[in-house]
Amino acid sequence: MRKLPILKSLHLFEAVSEFPSFSKAAERLNMTTGAVSYQMRLLEGWFGRRLFVRHGSGVRLTSDGQQLKRSCASAFTMLEKGCYELRRNDAGRSVVVGCSTAFLSHGLLPRIPAFRQLHPDIDFVFETDADPDALTVGVLDVLFVAGLLKRPLPVREVHVSNEMIGPVCAPAALETINSPADILSIPLLHEAAWPDAWNEWAGTAEICLHGSRHVVFDTFSLAVEAAKSGLGAAISPQILVRRSLEKGELVAPFGFVPVDRSIYMFVNGHARNMSAVAEFERWVLSEILSPDPLSSFQVGTREIEQAGQLKLPTGALLASAR
Numbered sequence: 001m002r003k004l005p006i007l008k009s010l011h012l013f014e015a016v017s018e019f020p021s022f023s024k025a026a027e028r029l030n031m032t033t034g035a036v037s038y039q040m041r042l043l044e045g046w047f048g049r050r051l052f053v054r055h056g057s058g059v060r061l062t063s064d065g066q067q068l069k070r071s072c073a074s075a076f077t078m079l080e081k082g083c084y085e086l087r088r089n090d091a092g093r094s095v096v097v098g099c100s101t102a103f104l105s106h107g108l109l110p111r112i113p114a115f116r117q118l119h120p121d122i123d124f125v126f127e128t129d130a131d132p133d134a135l136t137v138g139v140l141d142v143l144f145v146a147g148l149l150k151r152p153l154p155v156r157e158v159h160v161s162n163e164m165i166g167p168v169c170a171p172a173a174l175e176t177i178n179s180p181a182d183i184l185s186i187p188l189l190h191e192a193a194w195p196d197a198w199n200e201w202a203g204t205a206e207i208c209l210h211g212s213r214h215v216v217f218d219t220f221s222l223a224v225e226a227a228k229s230g231l232g233a234a235i236s237p238q239i240l241v242r243r244s245l246e247k248g249e250l251v252a253p254f255g256f257v258p259v260d261r262s263i264y265m266f267v268n269g270h271a272r273n274m275s276a277v278a279e280f281e282r283w284v285l286s287e288i289l290s291p292d293p294l295s296s297f298q299v300g301t302r303e304i305e306q307a308g309q310l311k312l313p314t315g316a317l318l319a320s321a322r
Helices: 007-016 021-030 033-047 065-088 101-118 133-138 171-175 180-185 197-205 220-228 238-246 275-287
Strands: 052-055 057-060 094-098 123-127 142-147 159-169 188-191 214-217 233-237 255-266 318-321
Touching: 007 021, 007 033, 021 033, 021 057, 021 220, 033 275, 057 065, 094 197, 094 275, 101 123, 101 220, 101 275, 123 133, 123 233, 123 238, 133 142, 142 275, 159 238, 188 197, 188 220, 197 255, 214 220, 220 238, 238 318, 255 275
Parallel strands: 094 123, 094 142, 188 214, 188 233
Antiparallel strands: 052 057, 142 255, 159 233, 159 255, 159 318
């Protein structure tokens, strides 16, 4: 028998060590502060030394705590990778994909049936709380990340597509929108996690949003549904509303403009050797991340560009860095 602390305690310690206080850790881990503090005291009792320094504003790791954190990270990474490899030994032709809930709901799932028609023998596992570390250790085959990366790329295999955003609304709203300035006459909808989205679009479109009415939703899905219901115009990446535009549920009155954000598709190097992953990667590049003529997604769009009020781009730039 190995003489180790309870594995659950070590796993909890690794998680807690990322936070500046036990209360912050407890909030994120859905535990009480007392429970977190108690478990850490038990762990310190097992080692017979302090792992945290308690101070007025929170906690910080001692040198012994830093050493244990490094050991936990190394051990759990190795364990995670081993478990993943064992699970995949009998996984057959499947692809494990990590992405946000919004990207999964609006960007991938609506188009997965088309992929399954081409490859009916390939199954999927979707993870919506995954991060680059999960890709690095092999828990994921493919990872989609949108926005600005604040850390080094986790793997070499990465495809990058410029993100394009624009207002979308119900077709009936076109009765009151004849120019970009008219967008101020209706509520501007957006998700809480992207508070500057409208300003990003307005800066590119050279529109002043002063005096506009903003309605904030917890999720992107709620903002889009509100736009479909005629409650205002939602600001959205083009890639997430393609299907709604194609079906006529939404219109993009002024098209989409490029912003300083990107959509990244990371592919695990080892997983790429699997035929299912390689086929999914090729399909995503041609069907999801490929640049599209804006006219194909602008049902009911005004000829704003001809009027010289807003210059529309021709499409997203797709690049592959290896």
